[in-house]
Amino acid sequence: MTNTTTKVAVLGGGSFGTVLANLVAGNGISCALWMRNEQRAAEVMNSRENAEYFPGFILDKRLNITSNFDEAIEDAELIIMAVPSSAYDTVCSQLEQRISRNTLILSTAKGIRADGFRLMSEVIQEHLPHNPVGVLSGPNLAKEIADNQYTATLVASASTEVVEASQTALASPTFRVYAGDDPQGAELAGALKNIYAIIAGITGSMQLGQNTVSMLITRSLAEMCRLASELGAEPMTFMGLAGVGDLFVTCTSPLSRNYRVGQALGQGKTLEQAVAEIGQTAEGVATLKTVYDKAQELGVRMPLVDGLYRLIYEHVEISEIITSLMTAQQATDVEHKVKGI
Structure with a gap:
């Protein structure tokens, strides 16, 4: 996976999804940020600012913001799930039949589903059992990442592909991505x-x-x-x-x-x-x-x-x-x- 051949889709236009998508675009990687609300997506795309979460923070001009789900995930090699945990089943259902088995998935939601004490990666794997899945977790306050404060995170996965792809997509001079094998x-x-x-x-x-x-x-x-x-x-x-x-x-x-x-x-x-x-x-x-x-x-x-x-x-x-x-x-x-x- 290289910077010149990779496309990344970030699903979820909240605070964390926005800063992660901006990191990817800042690395020169083609990136689409999917936002569910069509009007908000258009406003952010036109103003280059997600004013609801980060007023005054100008997004990288290379970042594509869209409410079109198919457009966002088309040809994406890595999909970053940045929607709330309550939306995982819905979004994963949309991904079924739309992505290949080779598409890598990175989960960022920090929650546990009450029905069966399911972790978010388990929810993903129930819908997409053949796709490699990883987990991003760490001391990652979105506002500080947006302000380029020095930050480190962990990507844990049984798949080295997920870890390496995530490091390529997200690592920057102010955002360090460590590897782990205990998702x-x-x-x-x-x-x-x-x-x-x-x-x-x-x-x-x-x-x-x-x-x-x-x-x-x-x-x-x-x-x-x-x-x-x-x-x-x-x-x-x-x-x-x-x-x-x-x-x-x-x-x-x-x-x-x-x-x-x-x-x-x-x-x-x-x-x-x-x-x-x-x-x-x-x-x-x-x-x-x-x-x-x-x-x-x-x-x-x-x-x-x-x-x-x-x-x-x-x-x-x-x-x-x-x-x-x-x-x-x-x-x-x-x-x-x-x-x-």
Whole structure:
């Protein structure tokens, strides 16, 4: 796959899809950004600006923006899925019978479907069982990528073709793409950290100290590894960009949508008010109940997830939840250790 022969299609014109498509076009690779709304696609194409997400950010003149699905995916060797997780089944159904088995798919949504605890790559493979699939995950705030802040991400896949194609398409002087071979772990990490970002937003609104933030992030990581191990993922994946990296940035930055939902909850707003205030998809809200149910089913101890679930769905007071967390039976700090080092 070379820059002169590659066409990439990015499906989804939200904040992340827009910056990824712009990276590809900036590398001189033919790229189409598909937006579902015809009027918005025309406006962005004409103005070279996605004003809804990045006012003032001028898109590369080589980037094609279209609402025509067939036009966007025609001859694409790599398709980047940047639609919300709730739209994956619909978009993948559209791809069936339209693309060849050789077309590479890269998933970017950080969610888990409640029906069968399905990861997004699994949803893709149910519709496109013969296509190589990879997962992109990491500390990747879209606005900072658009501002050319130095950023790194992980592309994890069993297919070296997907990894190499993604690196060719996306890598730039300010955006570094690392390779990984544990897509399940990367995808779980990306989805789970959204829950803890909501909790971090709540603590942020309460103006708690750095000791508390540090405790929250490290205990969040412990819970993530605990569930991942039970599900068969590699806990060491959580020590990299998709785990610690993404967890840290999402739990500390007000640019994170899930963090902002938490801030609103901490200010006493209802979940509905918090989500409406953000105005964008915050995957952690839907992921919370799915993960809570799975942890209950498997008997995995996840006290932070339990606490947030009780706050949102059982309307327990924050003070009561904090007290129960801090006075619970003392537990082991590090549960997963690398032997032989």
